[in-house]
Amino acid sequence: MQSVVISALIVWVLFFNQLLAKTVVRVGAYQFPPYIELEHGLAKGFTVELIRQLNRMQQDYQFELVLTTPIRRHQDYQQGLFDAIFFEDPYWGWVQRGIEIDHSPAFAKDDEVFIALASNAHSQQWFDDIHDKTIAGILGYHYRITNYETDPELLATKYHMTLVNDHQASIELVLKQRTDTAIVTRSFFHQYLRSNPESSDKIIISDRVDQSYQHQLLINPEHGLAIETLYQWVLQILQQEQLSHKLHHYGLTQLPEVTEH
Known part of the structure; x- marks a missing residue:
């Protein structure tokens, strides 16, 4: 029995250390179906699925969802409440406010x-x-x-x-x-x-x-994750049959990869 407990503690310590080693990427999201849908306080949609797949495909970053609102999102970002936002456009108030934020090439159209x-x-x-x-x-x-x-x-x-x-x-x-x-x-x-x-x-x-909509990925330029890396990861995920089917199902168009921006 003692050996079982010790083994369980070792597994827990290893898992905890692994979490500590990861850099957190807080992803802001607001009600914007089918990218984010809120039902009884729970979020679902493309952004949630992207976060899930991003956490599965690599071990260095832990992506976490942070809920905001369309009106509050610029202020929340500037206050450091989140680091990145998906299915967004820098001209939706970011450029106009002079907010420093890196953006990827467009990867989907609506x-x-x-x-x-x-x-x-x-x-x-x-x-x-x-x-x-x-x-x-x-x-x-x-x-x-x-x-x-x-x-x-x-x-x-x-x-x-x-x-x-x-x-x-x-x-x-x-x-x-x-x-x-x-x-x-x-x-x-x-x-x-x-x-x-x-x-x-x-x-x-x-x-x-x-x-x-020319949907892009936006991230704080001071974050350790480069926008080019995030863009490549998302493109890989969207090649998966399940995600590709969902894009087509909702009438979205996946845009071709841009190698330089």
């Missing part, structure tokens, strides 16, 4: 599109002029149609925008005729229709794109 009730929007021409229509969007998100403004008061008065906390709420506002249109990511809309097929005939999706 689009933001407009949706409306099919009973109201009888053709694609309906989406040609959005400025006279009420719009649902996400609090803290940057939209091209609003010149990337995020101030809620300005968005409400100048752009007739109602701000909610997630894409599902935006879609429901359209279905309940509380707004004319909503801006949603193509990936989430695909996901929503799979869970709610009865809505597929009720909603029309625009050919018009508000903006295309």
Whole structure:
């Protein structure tokens, strides 16, 4: 019995020392399906899966998820609450604020599109002029149609925008005729229709794109992990059949490797 206890202690000490030897990479994430989805306080999505796979493929770094919000993420990063953020773009407020952060080449593409009730929007021409229509969007998100403004008061008065906390709420506002249109990511809309097929005939999706996401990896330049290394690891992970299938499943496009940036 004593030998079993000693063996267990040795294993525990070795495991603990291994954890101490690893450099922690805290990955900021906010509600942004299908990359991060929060259900009953638990996070799931592509970012969670990437973190899991990053921890499996190497032994030097321990990746950990840190939850933030779209509005708070820049401040949280500057306060040192997290080191990196995935499925992001440096022009989503980082460059504008003069924040020092390294970024990878884009590795995946998604689009933001407009949706409306099919009973109201009888053709694609309906989406040609959005400025006279009420719009649902996400609090803290940057939209091209609003010149990337995020101030809620300005968005409400100048752009007739109602701000909610997630894409599902935006879609429901359209279905309940509380707004004319909503801006949603193509990936989430695909996901929503799979869970709610009865809505597929009720909603029309625009050919018009508000903006295309060029998803990148961002990391603090003072962190020990180089952005080039992180980029290569993520590319390797996305070659896995399971992850590649998920990208295709949600209508995302994986972009070719960039060897220099």
